[in-house]
Amino acid sequence: MRVGKITKVHCYGRFAIDALDASMSALGGRRLIACRTETEFVAELGQIEAVLGIGMPVDNWSRAERLRLIHLIGSGADSLLPAKGLSSDVQVANARGISAPAMAEFAVSTLLGLTKRLPDALTSQHAREWKRHHPRLISGATLLVVGAGPVGREVAQRARALGMYVIGIRRTGAPHPGFDEMHSADRFAQLATRADAIVMAVPATARTRQMLNADVLDRCTANCLIINVSRGDVIDEEALSARLHAGVLGGAALDVFQREPLPATSPLWDAPNTIITPHVSWSTPDYPSRVVDLFFTNIERVESGQPVINPVDHVRGY
Known part of the structure; x- marks a missing residue:
């Protein structure tokens, strides 16, 4: 692992550029190079030492001979990994944990809204129709949280405070004190039969x-609610949509989709008791500044030969 001063900092994408522009004092004498287009980024590849961004347009990273740090502005690394030609010496970090409270609040607030059938109530309100949609009780219900990382743990904490029984799924299945039960991923389909609601909080x-x-969805109860704050690819959207429209699921809250923006032709838009939001569950006013702070902390760690905070495994992808 190389040590020593990083003299230039690159960024790619509007979010990263705006965030760094607002934090110029943090550069510490380093030169900032903003790549606004794919062409600019690819042209700079051989000069990059540390970069902040996401969705970087590189087919082969073998020319990035000076690269020491890739820092993702979000928690997902699916837009980067697997990365052809990327040296194992390059440290990859993400922003996991920064938005965990916000995403957990989104998951639990939409879970409450669906349980109380607020989407149906709003539809009736807009139609000026006096129609009762009978709410259910969330206390005593069973929540299945798929993913026991920072977001999953924050969701579990809030759900238990509301009186829910929380079952977790993680790769290892190792117990965690924040959950009433913990199981490995190979038991997902079996556990779905017990769930009144499922929150997807796994990396893609x-x-x-x-x-x-479809198999897991067919095992769910007729009132089961589906909440997704991870990535659209973790759900079979066609199967979910079909079951929502058939009335064999209780509803859904979806913040992420296989294709974003969600096409206007998607049947998910008018699925019953469903909440659609445009990938905003992570958003808080201080998110950009916190990402930049973490980025420069990790630059300093790379310069001194230390492992980064929030490392991403090149092979596992998270």
Whole structure:
């Protein structure tokens, strides 16, 4: 692992550029190079030492001979990994944990809204129709949280405070004190039969792609609620939409989709008791500044030969 001063800092994408522009004092004498287009970024590849961004347009990283740090502005690494030609010496970090409270609040607030049938109530309100939609009780219900990372743990904490029984799923299945039960991912379909609601909070990898598929959905109870704050690829959207419209699921709250923006032709838009939001569950006013602070902390750690905070495994993808 190389040590020593990083003299230039690159950024790619509007979010990263705006965030760094607002934090110029943090550069510490380093030169900032903003790449606004794919062409600019690819042209700079051989000069990059540390970069902040997401969705970087590189087919082969072998020319990035000076690269020491890739820092993602979000928690997902699916837009980067697997990365052809990327040296194992390059440290990859993400922003996991920064938005965990906000995403947990989104998951639990939409869970409450669906349980109380607020989407149906708003539809009736807009139609000026006096129609009763009978709410259910969330206390005593069973929540299945898929993913026991920072977001999943924050969701579990809030759900238990509301009186829910919380079952967790993680890769290892190792117990965690924040959950009433913990199991490995191979038991997902079996556990779905017990769930009054399922929150998807897993990273997008080859192993989690369409993890919530038709088979799992068919095992869910007729009132089961589906909340997704992870990535659209972890759900079979076609299967979910079909079951929502058929009335064999209780509803859904979806903040992420396989294709974003969600096409106007998607049947998910008018699925019953469903909340659609445009990938905003992570958003808080201080998110950009906190990402930049973490980025420069990790630059300093790379310069001194230390491992980064929030490392991402090149092989596992999270």
